[in-house]
Amino acid sequence: EVQLVQSGAEVKKPGESLKISCKGSGYSFSSYWIGWVRQMPGKGLEWMGIIYPGDSDTRYSPSFQGQVTISADKSISTAYLQWSSLKASDTAMYYCARLTPYSGYPYFDYWGQGTLVTVSS
Amino acid sequence: QTVVTQEPSLTVSPGGTVTLTCASSTGAVTSGYYPNWFQQKPGQAPRALIYSTSNKHSWTPARFSGSLLGGRAALTLSGVQPEDEAEYYCLLYYGGAQVFGGGTKLTVL
Numbered sequence: 001e002v003q004l005v006q007s008g009a010e011v012k013k014p015g016e017s018l019k020i021s022c023k024g025s026g027y028s029f030s031s032y033w034i035g036w037v038r039q040m041p042g043k044g045l046e047w048m049g050i051i052y053p054g055d056s057d058t059r060y061s062p063s064f065q066g067q068v069t070i071s072a073d074k075s076i077s078t079a080y081l082q083w084s085s086l087k088a089s090d091t092a093m094y095y096c097a098r099l100t101p102y103s104g105y106p107y108f109d110y111w112g113q114g115t116l117v118t119v120s121s
Numbered sequence: 122q123t124v125v126t127q128e129p130s131l132t133v134s135p136g137g138t139v140t141l142t143c144a145s146s147t148g149a150v151t152s153g154y155y156p157n158w159f160q161q162k163p164g165q166a167p168r169a170l171i172y173s174t175s176n177k178h179s180w181t182p183a184r185f186s187g188s189l190l191g192g193r194a195a196l197t198l199s200g201v202q203p204e205d206e207a208e209y210y211c212l213l214y215y216g217g218a219q220v221f222g223g224g225t226k227l228t229v230l
Binding site: 037111 | 167219
């Protein structure tokens, strides 16, 4: 059974750093992309970026380039999303999801349960 | 900045048919945008329904179908069930990155 299990909720202060995780199981982690999606409170979904754990090929949305870092450690089947200096506007639910390689473009299939990040002074 | 536009809200009666659409600010949506559709219910993670315009996942109910319609990507629900009440999001590909639409809140009434 394919599963993506995300790390628990975080409460941080502005300026602090943070790294959240997404652990995959039930499939060959290195052979599928992992994507990160933001959902601010009461708002829609935003595509942040994706990573291919097999070779760490990473693509970012222009909106998130330079604001976050996406990484992966294939030896422990885990992808990460990290911030070096959080802002209150980073308060959101963050989802990871698996993307299956396809003839056109990888497509989303399985999703994690989400990690709620709250940034408040 | 690329904008993907969906109807903010739609209402359908149980058993009815409804079509949700997804437009791109760059012009007509074609198969090369690899449209995806997702369903999200309150308090839950999104669930993938359709990929690459019209392909269903193994868990996608038969009443959901995807297509291209009048220069837009479209998601049609035929024989709507009460449990289909949810937010629906489309996702389009723009050369290396993807962009979600703003979502359509579907009410079954």
